[in-house]
Amino acid sequence: MNAKISNREATRTQLLQSGMELILEQGYNNTGLQEILDRTRVPKGSFYYYFDSKEDFALNIIDYFNNTQSNKILECLSDKALSPAQRLRKYCECNKRAIEESRCCKGCLIGNLSQEMADQSEVLRKRLEQTMSHWRDLFAECIAEGQAAGEISTTSSARDLAELFLSGWEGAVLRAKSTKTPEPMEIFMRVMFDRILGDG
Amino acid sequence: MNAKISNREATRTQLLQSGMELILEQGYNNTGLQEILDRTRVPKGSFYYYFDSKEDFALNIIDYFNNTQSNKILECLSDKALSPAQRLRKYCECNKRAIEESRCCKGCLIGNLSQEMADQSEVLRKRLEQTMSHWRDLFAECIAEGQAAGEISTTSSARDLAELFLSGWEGAVLRAKSTKTPEPMEIFMRVMFDRILGDG
Numbered sequence: 001m002n003a004k005i006s007n008r009e010a011t012r013t014q015l016l017q018s019g020m021e022l023i024l025e026q027g028y029n030n031t032g033l034q035e036i037l038d039r040t041r042v043p044k045g046s047f048y049y050y051f052d053s054k055e056d057f058a059l060n061i062i063d064y065f066n067n068t069q070s071n072k073i074l075e076c077l078s079d080k081a082l083s084p085a086q087r088l089r090k091y092c093e094c095n096k097r098a099i100e101e102s103r104c105c106k107g108c109l110i111g112n113l114s115q116e117m118a119d120q121s122e123v124l125r126k127r128l129e130q131t132m133s134h135w136r137d138l139f140a141e142c143i144a145e146g147q148a149a150g151e152i153s154t155t156s157s158a159r160d161l162a163e164l165f166l167s168g169w170e171g172a173v174l175r176a177k178s179t180k181t182p183e184p185m186e187i188f189m190r191v192m193f194d195r196i197l198g199d200g
Numbered sequence: 201m202n203a204k205i206s207n208r209e210a211t212r213t214q215l216l217q218s219g220m221e222l223i224l225e226q227g228y229n230n231t232g233l234q235e236i237l238d239r240t241r242v243p244k245g246s247f248y249y250y251f252d253s254k255e256d257f258a259l260n261i262i263d264y265f266n267n268t269q270s271n272k273i274l275e276c277l278s279d280k281a282l283s284p285a286q287r288l289r290k291y292c293e294c295n296k297r298a299i300e301e302s303r304c305c306k307g308c309l310i311g312n313l314s315q316e317m318a319d320q321s322e323v324l325r326k327r328l329e330q331t332m333s334h335w336r337d338l339f340a341e342c343i344a345e346g347q348a349a350g351e352i353s354t355t356s357s358a359r360d361l362a363e364l365f366l367s368g369w370e371g372a373v374l375r376a377k378s379t380k381t382p383e384p385m386e387i388f389m390r391v392m393f394d395r396i397l398g399d400g
Binding site: 025026027029030105106107111112114115116118119120125128129132133155156160161163164166167168169170171172174175177178179180183184187188190191192194195196 | 225226227229230305306307311312314315316318319320325328329332333355356360361363364366367368369370371372374375377378379380383384387388390391392394395396
């Protein structure tokens with residue numbers, strides 16, 4: 001019985017992982033269900049045992065990606081050996097490395113899906129928005145800590161700075177995908193940390 | 201003879217305009233040629249008189265959009281009644297108004313297409329990259345003027361600031377599309393102009 005449950009869990013995870021990779025590579029509309037089934041060798045009937053529809057599948061992929069990503073954010077932001085601004089920088093560096101490893105392809109799954117699906121599916125838009133706002137709140141907490149410690153200026157609110165940090169980073173990742181160089185991410189870090197989050 | 205040429209030009213423009221609107225509404229992969237033909241009532245044969253392929257059509261849409269957008273940028277940035285930073289702010293305000301008028305849907309055509317197509321078509325990626333880099337250079341020129349006049353700090357180079365201005369704005373527009381509120385654009389303007397481009 002336990003083996004059965006763990007088999008099911010493994011198949012579900014395999015579908016989510018392959019779906020995530022395909023959507024990252026070629027977008028949501030451009031990815032057919034058949035392609036996901038071919039890659040995972042899971043029969044169509046089984047797919048519908050796990051997910052109600054392609055939209056439901058995408059919702060689960062967002063949550064699956066968010067689990068990994070939120071853990072990555074928390075791991076960087078909870079490193080108490082670093083100052084708050086240094087932790088934010090560590091997050092950027094960690095992300096930049098991953099993006100460089102994929103030769104500046106793919107980008108951010110949540111950013112990509114927001115761009116593609118925010119006007120197409122209100123269900124997906126809401127989940128994507130909640131995901132990004134959750135990240136923003138994690139950044140805001142760290143920025144507020146830096147402000148309390150006198151490391152980060154209080155001229156702007158922690159929430160404003162966190163929103164700019166998030167949207168600015170998403171924009172830099174998009175430009176990296178478009179230029180196929182890490183330079184836009186490097187410029188973002190240079191200006192943000194030297195001028196706004198001052199951990200220099 | 202002239203009437204014939206101007207008819208052809210009108211049909212071509214009509215195809216570009218409708219194609220641009222459809223791609224803005226629902227993305228490139230999600231927009232079929234038939235849909236464009238239905239909307240414009242142009243027969244398929246005529247479409248191929250004007251464009252070699254869907255990709256060639258998209259290249260022409262990018263140029264068509266860029267003409268309008270570059271003129272909008274130049275119009276804002278050449279308003280000598282304003283200081284350089286005020287001109288950049290005017291550009292943001294003008295863009296924000298247009299995005300609010302579309303209820304924060306659609307976003308930026310060049311940003312959207314970069315997100316969707318940069319990994320799918322090297323031909324489109326190059327044109328999209330050239331377009332955005334052209335905009336960045338226009339912003340850099342204005343920022344350099346502000347630096348020379350002592351309005352904008354020279355701590356960062358004009359090119360770095362222009363890249364951050366461009367990518368940060370693209371990110372804010374994406375977040376506006378995802379949150380369906382203009383707030384991310386307002387926050388971008390608040391922090392950028394108060395803290396980095398200082399025209400306050």
